[in-house]
Amino acid sequence: MPIIREARGDDFERVYPLLLGFKNPHLTEEHWRQLFVDHSGLQNDHFGWVLVDGDDVVGFVSTIFGERTIRGETVRLCNLSNWIVKHEYRTHSLALHAKVIADNSVSVTNLSPTPQVLKLIEKLGFTVMDKSERIILPVITPRSFTDRCEILTEPGAVEGALKGERLQFFRDHQLPFNHHILLRSHAGDCYLMMNRSYKSIRGSLRLPFARVHHIGAPDIFLRHLEKLVVRVATSLKVVAMIVDDRMLQGTVPWHSFKRPGGERKAAFRSKRLAAEDIDGLYTEAVLLNY
Amino acid sequence: MEEKLISIVAAALRVPRSKLTLETGPGDLEAWDSLAQINVASEIEAEFGVSIPIEQLAEIRHIRDFLRYFEKTS
Numbered sequence: 612m613p614i615i616r617e618a619r620g621d622d623f624e625r626v627y628p629l630l631l632g633f634k635n636p637h638l639t640e641e642h643w644r645q646l647f648v649d650h651s652g653l654q655n656d657h658f659g660w661v662l663v664d665g666d667d668v669v670g671f672v673s674t675i676f677g678e679r680t681i682r683g684e685t686v687r688l689c690n691l692s693n694w695i696v697k698h699e700y701r702t703h704s705l706a707l708h709a710k711v712i713a714d715n716s717v718s719v720t721n722l723s724p725t726p727q728v729l730k731l732i733e734k735l736g737f738t739v740m741d742k743s744e745r746i747i748l749p750v751i752t753p754r755s756f757t758d759r760c761e762i763l764t765e766p767g768a769v770e771g772a773l774k775g776e777r778l779q780f781f782r783d784h785q786l787p788f789n790h791h792i793l794l795r796s797h798a799g800d801c802y803l804m805m806n807r808s809y810k811s812i813r814g815s816l817r818l819p820f821a822r823v824h825h826i827g828a829p830d831i832f833l834r835h836l837e838k839l840v841v842r843v844a845t846s847l848k849v850v851a852m853i854v855d856d857r858m859l860q861g862t863v864p865w866h867s868f869k870r871p872g873g874e875r876k877a878a879f880r881s882k883r884l885a886a887e888d889i890d891g892l893y894t895e896a897v898l899l900n901y
Numbered sequence: 902m903e904e905k906l907i908s909i910v911a912a913a914l915r916v917p918r919s920k921l922t923l924e925t926g927p928g929d930l931e932a933w934d935s936l937a938q939i940n941v942a943s944e945i946e947a948e949f950g951v952s953i954p955i956e957q958l959a960e961i962r963h964i965r966d967f968l969r970y971f972e973k974t975s
Contacts, residue, residue: 702926702962703959705939705955708935709956712955727934727936731935734936734939
């Protein structure tokens with residue numbers, strides 16, 4: 612009879628063959644390994660749950676923990692992802708999921724559910740949220756030269772200017788493809804965290820984008836967006852920026868368009884959070900370079 | 902109650918009633934996956950006026966287990 616137990620750091624080698632079942636050609640073993648590394652110091656050697664039959668790992672679900680201050684309150688987050696069970700053990704699939712959502716004090720997110728999983732977790736009380744994305748192009752305009760904001764891109768400079776929780780975000784996201792920007796204006800600072808990530812354009816053509824996962828001050832971000840995107844494009848050598856629509860506070864930048872590829876949805880369960888509070892920090896998105 | 906339960910499960914799974922017995926479970930039918938399990942539970946909850954926590958639902962292996970759950974909680 613299979614049992615369910617916590618997935619520990621040293622379970623990676625046994626779980627990895629299962630993860631290959633996702634058949635994602637863009638993820639290497641080193642990518643997947645990050646799900647078993649404690650980047651935040653909050654994992655406590657607990658990286659999810661495994662379904663074990665004898666010596667074999669036959670099912671897994673990943674949990675990535677984070678802690679954020681949202682509207683003055685400390686919120687503990689758990690990003691649920693990469694839920695996979697061998698077909699012959701599918702009757703135990705729900706039990707894995709049940710372990711993740713057992714703790715009602717944690718806000719649980721799932722940012723990449725399949726349509727089937729989305730239906731399932733919605734029935735389990737998750738709130739579905741729109742995850743439409745917008746591609747923002749670097750366009751040089753007179754504003755690119757007249758905008759007086761300062762944009763820091765060098766990691767040492769960014770780190771030196773951050774403090775408190777934002778400094779913690781910086782330190783907890785240090786994979787090679789994680790990038791940090793600090794925009795400084797007379798109205799205040801805006802800290803950004805993004806991945807440099809290749810996306811498919813057409814056929815086998817893949818180009819590098821700056822996939823934004825956190826915007827510290829959306830109003831400042833939007834005010835200086837034209838200069839910012841040009842600077843990010845040249846610094847990170849990317850063709851454009853990708854941002855979740857819900858991070859743009861209803862604004863549609865004139866130099867942007869909706870990312871093709873159909874509807875994108877995610878889901879969360881929380882007593883405290885709204886969809887606008889949820890971003891990519893401390894999630895599979897930043898670890899697996901989505 | 903047993904007959905009613907089996908009928909509800911058959912309707913939720915969209916399979917002929919004749920395919921099911923009290924011993925039928927998720928492992929016996931391709932159609933009975935995790936989402937179907939939730940759908941089955943929703944229909945049973947609505948019909949019998951009960952609430953089945955996910956931890957209990959995850960332990961259901963046969964239709965008979967729903968009866969055992971009712972007995973335990975009544």
